[in-house]
Amino acid sequence: MIDSRRKYKLHNSQTAVYEQFDDRxxxxxxxxxxxxxxxxxxIMFFGAVFTxxxxxxxxxxxxxxxxxxxxxxxVGAFNTVVLIGSSLTMALAVHAAQKGKRKxxxxxxxxxxxxxxxxxxxxxxxxxxxxxxxGLAPGLHWTYAGPQSGHVAMxxxxxxxxxxxxxxxxxxGEGIMVVLLYMAWKGRFSTERYNPIEMFGLYWHFVDIVWxxxxxxxxxxGAHF
Amino acid sequence: xxxxxxAIEPRIHYLNVDYSIKSWLLTTDHKRIAWLYLMSIxxxxxxxxxxxxxxxxxxxxxxxxxVEPETYNKLFSIHGIIMVFLFLVPSIPAVLGNFLLPIMLGxxxxxxxxxxxxxxxxxxxxxxxxxxxxxxxxVDTGWTFYTPLSSLYLNxxxxxxxxxVFIAGxxxxxxGLNFVVTIHKMRAPGLTWFRLPLFVWSMYAASIxxxxxTPVIAISLALIVIEHFFHxxxxxxxxxxxxxxxxxxxxxxxxxxVYVMVLPSMGVISELITAFSKKKIFGYHFxxxxxxxxxxxxxxxxxxHMFVSSQSVYAGLVFSALSMAVxxxxxxxxxxxxxxxxxxxxxxEAPMLYALGFIGxxxxxxxxxxxxxxxxxxxxxxxTYFVIAHFHYIMVGGAVMGYLGGIxxxxxxxxxxxxxxxxxxxxxxxxxxxxxxxxxxQFILGYLGMPRRYAVYxxxxxxxxxxxxxxxxxxxxxxxxxxxxxxxSARYGPIAGPNPWKATGLEWTTTSPPPxxxxxxxxxxxxxxxxxxxxxxxxxVA
Amino acid sequence: xxxxxxxxxxxxxxxxxxxxxxxxxxxxxxIDLGRWNTVVALAIAIxxxxxxxxxxxxxxWSASTVRLVLFAAIFWLAIMITLTAGDFFSRSTVQPxxxxxxxxxxxxxxxxx
Numbered sequence: 001m002i003d004s005r006r007k008y009k010l011h012n013s014q015t016a017v018y019e020q021f022d023d024r025x026x027x028x029x030x031x032x033x034x035x036x037x038x039x040x041x042x043i044m045f046f047g048a049v050f051t052x053x054x055x056x057x058x059x060x061x062x063x064x065x066x067x068x069x070x071x072x073x074x075v076g077a078f079n080t081v082v083l084i085g086s087s088l089t090m091a092l093a094v095h096a097a098q099k100g101k102r103k104x105x106x107x108x109x110x111x112x113x114x115x116x117x118x119x120x121x122x123x124x125x126x127x128x129x130x131x132x133x134x135g136l137a138p139g140l141h142w143t144y145a146g147p148q149s150g151h152v153a154m155x156x157x158x159x160x161x162x163x164x165x166x167x168x169x170x171x172x173g174e175g176i177m178v179v180l181l182y183m184a185w186k187g188r189f190s191t192e193r194y195n196p197i198e199m200f201g202l203y204w205h206f207v208d209i210v211w212x213x214x215x216x217x218x219x220x221x222g223a224h225f
Numbered sequence: 226x227x228x229x230x231x232a233i234e235p236r237i238h239y240l241n242v243d244y245s246i247k248s249w250l251l252t253t254d255h256k257r258i259a260w261l262y263l264m265s266i267x268x269x270x271x272x273x274x275x276x277x278x279x280x281x282x283x284x285x286x287x288x289x290x291x292v293e294p295e296t297y298n299k300l301f302s303i304h305g306i307i308m309v310f311l312f313l314v315p316s317i318p319a320v321l322g323n324f325l326l327p328i329m330l331g332x333x334x335x336x337x338x339x340x341x342x343x344x345x346x347x348x349x350x351x352x353x354x355x356x357x358x359x360x361x362x363x364v365d366t367g368w369t370f371y372t373p374l375s376s377l378y379l380n381x382x383x384x385x386x387x388x389x390v391f392i393a394g395x396x397x398x399x400x401g402l403n404f405v406v407t408i409h410k411m412r413a414p415g416l417t418w419f420r421l422p423l424f425v426w427s428m429y430a431a432s433i434x435x436x437x438x439t440p441v442i443a444i445s446l447a448l449i450v451i452e453h454f455f456h457x458x459x460x461x462x463x464x465x466x467x468x469x470x471x472x473x474x475x476x477x478x479x480x481x482x483v484y485v486m487v488l489p490s491m492g493v494i495s496e497l498i499t500a501f502s503k504k505k506i507f508g509y510h511f512x513x514x515x516x517x518x519x520x521x522x523x524x525x526x527x528x529x530h531m532f533v534s535s536q537s538v539y540a541g542l543v544f545s546a547l548s549m550a551v552x553x554x555x556x557x558x559x560x561x562x563x564x565x566x567x568x569x570x571x572x573x574e575a576p577m578l579y580a581l582g583f584i585g586x587x588x589x590x591x592x593x594x595x596x597x598x599x600x601x602x603x604x605x606x607x608x609t610y611f612v613i614a615h616f617h618y619i620m621v622g623g624a625v626m627g628y629l630g631g632i633x634x635x636x637x638x639x640x641x642x643x644x645x646x647x648x649x650x651x652x653x654x655x656x657x658x659x660x661x662x663x664x665x666x667q668f669i670l671g672y673l674g675m676p677r678r679y680a681v682y683x684x685x686x687x688x689x690x691x692x693x694x695x696x697x698x699x700x701x702x703x704x705x706x707x708x709x710x711x712x713x714s715a716r717y718g719p720i721a722g723p724n725p726w727k728a729t730g731l732e733w734t735t736t737s738p739p740p741x742x743x744x745x746x747x748x749x750x751x752x753x754x755x756x757x758x759x760x761x762x763x764x765x766v767a
Numbered sequence: 768x769x770x771x772x773x774x775x776x777x778x779x780x781x782x783x784x785x786x787x788x789x790x791x792x793x794x795x796x797x798i799d800l801g802r803w804n805t806v807v808a809l810a811i812a813i814x815x816x817x818x819x820x821x822x823x824x825x826x827x828w829s830a831s832t833v834r835l836v837l838f839a840a841i842f843w844l845a846i847m848i849t850l851t852a853g854d855f856f857s858r859s860t861v862q863p864x865x866x867x868x869x870x871x872x873x874x875x876x877x878x879x880x
Contacts, residue, residue, distance in 0.1 A: 019333065019334075020332065020333045020334040020335070020336065020338060020411070021336075021411075022747075026410055026411075029410055029830065030336045030337075030406050030409075030410040030411070032829070032830075032833060033405075033406050033409055033410060033830075033832055033833060033836070034336060034337060034402055034403075034406045036833045036836045036837065037401075037402045037405055037406065037436055037836055038402060039836075039837075039840075040436055040437070040836050040837065040839065040840035041398050041402070041436050041437075041439070041440045041840075042440070043840040043841065043844060044436075044437055044438075044440040044441055044840060044843065044844060044847075045440035045441075045443065045444050046444075047440075047441070047840075047844040047847060047848075048440065048441040048444040048445060048474055048477075048847070049444055049448075050844075050848070051473075051474070051844075051847050051848045051851055051852075052448070052459070052470055052474065054848055054852060055467075055470055055851060055852060055855050056465075056466070056470075058852070058855075058856070059855065060465060073793070073796070077789065077793045080789050080793075081786060081789060084782065084785045084786065084789065085782075087782075087785075087819060087823055088778060088779075088781075088782040088823075090823070091778050091822075091823045092775070092778060095772065095773070095775060095778070098772045099772070138455065138457045139454075139455025139456050139457045140455065150458065150464045150465045151465045153457065153458070153464065154457070154458060154459070154464065154465060154466065157451075157455075157457045157458075157459055161448070161451060201823075201824075202824055205819050205820070205823045205824045206824075208819055208823075209815075209816045209819050209820065212812050212815045212816050212819070213809075213812050213816065215789075215792075215812070216792060216796070216805075216808035216809060216811070216812050217808075217809075217812075219796075220792065220793070220796035220804070220808050221804075221805070221808075223796035223797050224796060224797055224798060224799040224800070224804060409832060433839075437839070437840065437843045441847070467855075469854075470851070470855075473850075473851045473854065474851075477847050477851075524843060524846055524847075525846065525850065527850075528850065528854065535858070536854050536858075537853075537854050537855075537857040537858040538857075539853070539857040540850070540853050540854035540857060543850070543853065544850075
């Protein structure tokens with residue numbers, strides 16, 4: 001008799017196919033599609049803020065450009081490079097997992113985590129803390145007295161919301177990577193079984209893509225003054 | 226079930242496989258998760274219903290019978306928030322969809338069973354937050370959470386309620402994700418897209434809305450919370466923002482959400498109409514694609530909620546025209562159901578009564594929707610009881626009728642037992658009468674100019690309001706009766722057998738209640754759905 | 768599905784291209800191109816996102832269903848932005864009361880009825 005509580009234990013530890021699936025292909029296709037649908041919801045999630053941003057940016061162009069001018073563009077560019085680098089190491093991690101190279105996989109996961117941490121560190125210490133000290137944090141510490149202060153504050157609202165949600169996604173990603181690293185260390189992955197790595201890779205690349213859009217929308221808008 | 230009855234029916238199925246609390250709370254069986262949802266949304270429905278009861282009682286007298294206007298504001302907000310986000314949106318997808326989708330596809334479970342359980346826990350977390358908001362002192366913004374009342378000028382527990390809706394939204398997202406993947410990847414051999422039951426098509430369409438729409442309302446509620454806690458002007462005109470932008474983001478989800486409520490009901494109705502007229506559905510492809518069309522076009526019409534906001538007249542024109550367009554796929558469905566009934570051998574069991582009720586009430590609700598989509602008429606009746614009546618004809622006359630019809634139709638499958646058919650028919654008729662008595666007068670009230678969301682009203686509206694409240698008490702009775710006999714039948718009802726309605730569909734080929742893995746062996750599908758013609762031939766030959 | 772194993776050289780090529788594009792978009796931003804600054808910046812961002820999606824995320828080797836999901840999300844996002852922006856940027860075009868005063872009528876005839 002099947003015990004209902006243990007129903008979805010793996011019935012084959014070699015290929016790791018869960019019982020609701022017929023075979024590995026079906027399981028892989030299902031998880032890949034599921035991950036992409038999740039990313040679609042993420043697109044809409046960020047997209048709603050982008051919509052609001054687009055509207056206000058077009059209504060208050062000069063104020064938004066003035067706000068953007070106050071951001072530290074070189075640091076933003078540096079962070080873009082860091083994040084693209086972490087995307088590369090993530091792609092290499094998936095590659096190593098596909099080939100079943102455990103040590104390489106762990107090394108690439110660690111480097112992805114390090115690059116992600118560099119990004120977050122730069123974000124917190126070199127950007128947010130500075131902007132807070134300079135009185136550019138609306139609602140918390142706002143001392144900007146230039147023209148159109150209200151609309152510049154709105155730009156900084158969007159800056160903190162968008163980069164905040166993005167950073168939250170990265171912190172979640174770092175947490176998941178700790179688990180994946182542990183699993184890799186325990187030898188849970190093989191050429192037959194690397195689905196979690198691949199699915200997490202999609203998530204990480206997506207977070208990278210979001211930043212690829214945030215960088216020009218937030219930082220480069222007012223660079224040409 | 227007692228041990229004596231197990232002795233009569235020794236077969237092991239998903240219900241008697243384990244009785245412990247843990248086996249329910251940690252289950253990954255989609256059928257058990259459906260029961261968890263059924264229990265929780267019945268609880269939320271009761272609370273939302275109680276709020277409505279108090280509102281209707283208060284409106285017995287023009288100056289208000291029971292409560293202060295502030296309390297009345299909280300009552301209608303609680304009623305709206307709970308009924309929309311915690312009852313209607315999860316009702317059919319999370320209960321019937323969860324139970325039936327894998328069985329209709331011939332699968333052992335949904336694609337991600339643990340995610341499915343997680344959605345229920347997320348749903349309950351969100352629901353608890355909303356209930357906390359109610360207990361802590363209520364919410365007075367209505368279910369729409371319009372800013373700035375909900376953010377900068379708030380004086381009630383909007384944050385908890387908005388947080389609850391935000392969290393519950395992720396439950397919808399995960400359910401939709403699970404369903405789409407299941408439909409794409411878990412179909413039994415031979416079960417091509419055009420052999421799918423129409424219920425599955427409607428679940429697919431509703432899932433699209435869950436996936437695309439829900440994140441948007443989640444983030445717009447998050448923006449309100451940010452606006453409130455940091456006192457920044459995302460939507461505040463004083464700081465250069467625009468509150469209408471919030472309305473855009475809100476309705477981008479919340480109008481399609483109406484279709485999330487009614488599309489699954491339409492799927493149920495397609496099943497009921499064919500099963501009880503013993504006929505193949507008329508125009509299968511049209512009904513299937515009209516579900517997808519409703520989901521797609523439903524995203525283009527949200528601006529018709531904002532005709533009297535400061536929305537531009539040109540945008541109003543576009544939204545008005547697009548809103549008319551969504552009537553086309555809805556009408557296609559109604560015509561096809563009617564054509565299916567034509568020359569069918571119709572029997573009037575309880576689920577069929579709900580289905581016929583649905584067709585009539587949905588038609589009224591849909592047609593009055595066209596009135597509201599015309600800018601000129603909408604200016605006249607905007608925010609009156611006409612709107613209240615219109616969307617209750619869709620949401621109660623449509624969605625709830627479909628839900629109850631579906632529950633009655635698949636109850637023998639879910640429990641393995643029959644309910645007293647006489648009582649069921651009586652309560653279906655009571656609900657139909659009570660519903661019309663409650664809400665039809667509200668069309669007249671609204672057209673005469675009675676605004677919504679007021680605790681008091683001029684004396685000339687007294688008679689119609691009394692009629693409406695009288696109808697509401699009949700309607701309430703109609704909802705209590707099924708609760709009693711269904712609870713009775715789950716334990717004491719006669720054994721149903723695998724196919725009590727002589728219906729087609731994979732779910733009727735397995736035993737009732739189904740085994741944990743739904744089928745003893747994976748079924749192979751060789752024909753189109755609703756093969757009642759062939760069934761009739763077999764009976765003739767026999 | 769994406770069980771395709773891509774050659775490592777491809778990943779490095781994509782990485783280098785992404786770095787170059789980042790450098791280009793950063794430097795271009797300091798040149799005043801008027802409205803074109805945003806257009807160029809977004810075009811480059813879309814290009815970079817396409818590269819990441821196509822190769823790092825294996826879209827090039829993915830099933831058509833996956834691409835459909837992605838297309839659907841972008842399509843509906845476009846709807847949301849277009850229709851919302853359509854409201855905001857057509858508001859000031861004509862104010863009905865201004866239009867009627869411009870035509871030097873005391874009241875719009877429709878309002879009299």
